[in-house]
Amino acid sequence: MELSSRKRNIAFWVLQIVGWGFINSIGALIPQNISFEMVVFSIIVGTFIGVLSTSILRWYLKRNVHFDSFGVKEVIKIIVSTLLAATLFGLLNVFFGYIYVEFGPDLTETEMRMFEGYDKIMVQVLNSIFLVGAWVITYLVIKLLLKLNQNRIERLELNTTLKQAQLNTLKGQINPHFMFNSLNNIRGLMLEDVDKSREMLTKLSEILRYSLTKNNINDIPVREELEVVDNYIDLSKIQFENRLEFVKKVDDDTLDLRIPPMIIQLLIENATKHGISNLKSGGRILLAICKKGDDLYIEVRNTGKLNISEDSTKLGLNNIEQRLKLLYADRASFKLEEISEEVVAEIKIPLV
Incomplete structure (x- = not known):
């Protein structure tokens, strides 16, 4: 069944929040000896960064990438926009990491090791490329499946309409065909x-x-x-x-x-x-x-x-x-x- 635009948008935001929340929950809970404040901060801020950067990326892809005429230009647009989104993702990680270190509660030894190199922008961006790239691949696969389903529904509707039109035309042929033969018989008698x-x-x-x-x-x-x-x-x-x-x-x-x-x-x-x-x-x-x-x-x-x-x-x-x-x-x-x-x-x- 084809989803309406409103339902697709709701599904997107639900998947965004749940997906990024799940990823950041795993990342925050795996390390040992970290404070509760750190766990909450990592989940909330990580989810916010993921949702923000990929939602901006989605906004760009929807308006500038034409999937009906997919070509080299579209591939370049996707690659460049993905790199830019990953850069934003990495910069936001650096920014919020700085905020937590400078103004947050005292760090444990485990937390201090986690934040080592947080201010190395290139490292953060490279790490972000993997996450944002995986998101883009997932997004494009879902987009392709929805497009294929929409095309299938449109073909079915077109075939149904065409068949009904053809049937009505064929039925319309019966009446004059039979009527003319019968009227000729009546005329003869x-x-x-x-x-x-x-x-x-x-x-x-x-x-x-x-x-x-x-x-x-x-x-x-x-x-x-x-x-x-x-x-x-x-x-x-x-x-x-x-x-x-x-x-x-x-x-x-x-x-x-x-x-x-x-x-x-x-x-x-x-x-x-x-x-x-x-x-x-x-x-x-x-x-x-x-x-x-x-x-x-x-x-x-x-x-x-x-x-x-x-x-x-x-x-x-x-x-x-x-x-x-x-x-x-x-x-x-x-x-x-x-x-x-x-x-x-x-x-x-x-x-x-």
Whole structure:
């Protein structure tokens, strides 16, 4: 989860105080025979020096080092600023050490040995480089991890937005694609049989109502999808009359499983448009749905040959492939092949 700027700042200050306090506590408690006053002074002042110098360093790094375009200039800035912070760290150690020696309580022998050379600035700075350098490395590692996490979240949000936009576009293709085909059928029968035309309009309105109400969701129960398929078949049978035979073999344990809306209807429509409609004697469409292990298998067989014309947009087939890929990635599959004078379309959808 991405941390807010306020929470990151709070976490930084807590880690600063606790971290430097812990380091100085260890340094103050290891030596033997030192006074309580010396321990308290070392912890408080050491923590103050560490927090002050590294907080100034952090302020500089945040405003002058661009991690998005990290290069030689940024490395130089980090090295120079680290050396300057270490110098400040060492000078403050010398200053507060002088204050304690000159104005503090009498020193024990152990404390006197501890303060030997406290006024040697270069020694203090060199010692400080190690501490401040370790702090910089830790800071940069945390900064990098937060940046990587932020980039990951942004990519996920972008992919989610893109996928949803693509899904909405694909869903929007279904309605006009199906509607134009149905309206053409109605137009052909309008002057021949008014009753049949009226019945086709009723079926069409039911199908369009279904597609519109399910347009904002990504999955529905199989039984709801079968209702629109039945309406489509009834609609098509009015046109094809006895030329169309529809057989449905659906296992009962699949009726409540969830699938993308309109996906079976597209298979049936493709079988009708590119299969049965091209055969003078008509043919059969078989719909079979079953569950195998953790996958749902949807199969549509139609009489005919797999012969997609060059001028075909293959809108329905492409729609199915893209929706499955967007919703299930590589876990779903769709294949279309010709087997023994039949065109077989099979979809495999993961259930877990």
